Amino acid sequence: MKTQIFDFTKSPSPLANLGSLVEISRLLTTGEIVAFPTETVYGLGANAFDAEAVNKIFAAKGRPADNPLIVHIADSKMLNVVVKTVPKKAKALMDAFWPGPLTIIMKKTEAIPMVVTAGLDTVGVRMPSNQIARMMIESAGVPIAAPSANLSGKPSPTKGEHVLQDMNGRVAGIIIGDDSSVGVESTVIDVTQEVPIILRPGAITSEDIRQIIGEINVSESILKNVYVEHAAAPGMKYRHYAPKGELYIVGGTDQERQAKIAKQIKEHKNKRIGLLVTDETRDLYQADIKLSLGSKNKVEELNHNIFACLRRFDTLKVDIIYAEALTLNSSTMAVINRMYKAGGYRFI
Ligand code: TXA
Ligand code: MG
8 A cells, every 4th residue: 555644844834734634644544544643652543433443543553453443533523423422530631731741531432433442431531732643633623533553563663764664555654753852641531430540651740640630540460461351451461662682671779780681691602682771770781782762861752762672672683681670660760661562571
């Protein structure tokens, strides 16, 4: 398939991209799929009312059919077509965090076909803040079902070039914008439970959410490799974000990590080894390939860089990656969750 590339990097303004926007909404309203930037990661969108179009997303990604998609909206009019009711706590979360990187799971209406939600009677809804994403949804005039725009299993795309690598030739259109500012996918919270539960951590932390709605739970599968047959977030049971190289997480004090990594490098002389480190610890290690996530103390940097670093290791054809363990708290939970999944929960 010939993919149309829409370059919005010169100007993100609607006026400058009028011709492209008309063509993009034509594609979306005639059952085609289009990749687009958001503030979290790039998404791969289809008209959420069109089951045939949504099927094309699963085919293009190679995504298992039992992993539901998030529906993206531009305004509250769209919200009312997508969900049956908006619980009080959901409303409070929307007021606090929308538009932005929070997906809220609520009861779906009949308007949303089962293929979008993988047969569930609930739907995850998000109102993105990225200007291009909002223009696209508004001009299409329909809610947009969209997972991350990577091939299933690969790290999520945070740059236009990542999307081109994975989706060129597989989709009708790709919008190229700036790099995703946040860099990890949205926080997912299910408010259909008595006590709302966070199913996926993101830039909006459990503490941020507690401040607004009080008691919440955090799914135990976020930091543990629990396989649950009927997982609350079905996506959690799949291999995720994996770079081509095997990734191991290395814990301990600075000295312990230094020693562990030196030993591994010695034992794998014939392998190409890469280290995933932080600005503060970079100089502790001797290795040819060292990529820094940024400063340990700036979680926005860690979030922003994690997926780009994982993809960079692929480009550098690294066989084994040793990733420095990060200190866990509510704000580092998102990047640690992505790192654990990328490593298949292998620790040294
Ligand atoms: O930031 C994001 O959320 C990005 C951008 C494109 O908006 N999208 C994204 O979609 O990360 P995806 O498909 O890669 O991840 C969606 C996650 C999956 O883990 C899925 O299982 C969960 O949300 N999810 C979606 N609908 C759900 C539902 N009804 N119940 C439980 N989990 C749901
Ligand atoms: Mg994804």
